[in-house]
Amino acid sequence: GESVGLHLPTLSVQEGDNSIINCAYSNSASDYFIWYKQESGKGPQFIIDIRSNMDKRQGQRVTVLLNKTVKHLSLQIAATQPGDSAVYFCAETDDYKLSFGAGTTVTVRA
């Protein structure tokens, strides 16, 4: 069936380094993708989105890359900070419904 998934369930990063979180999706008809951050005890928080007619979008310290050929999405966080420690989810729209991947837990080491 169609699914959204992440390559690695956990990622440990040294403070100040760049983080790269990957996501693979299988629905080639998906046209909108979002990265969310979820901290303990909170709901998913919007980070950045990208439409399928783009392959890169930048925000503040974050960049999302979309490769439609291999159906791959990534989130890059520059100069990772302790406050970036959280679970990161990619999500895609499928018939106007947002479907989430399983999540990558990012831990920032001081």
Place this chain on the structure above:
Amino acid sequence: EPEVTQTPSHQVTQMGQEVILRCVPISNHLYFYWYRQILGQKVEFLVSFYNNEISEKSEIFDDQFSVERPDGSNFTLKIRSTKLEDSAMYFCASSIAENNSPLHFGNGTRLTVT
């Protein structure tokens, strides 16, 4: 910054009891959603709601579930007869448009069914 608010933050109920989870979406948003997250698992879609009607629902959203927008600000999820497996975090979300628009989530209600 406007936000989605949910009450209560934690609800404990006995199996078979009815629960109502409440949400106040962002005021100028038109599309409303409920998602749930079982501990340690991914966020799962339950239902979407627009113009006082359900737009789409998942297989999880069976006859025990219902949603309502009783007034101009609240959006509720009712579970008529709770089961142990209904224990999860329930997130309400809203968006300004149906597609190509991010969903904004509340901080959730943790439902514990004993």
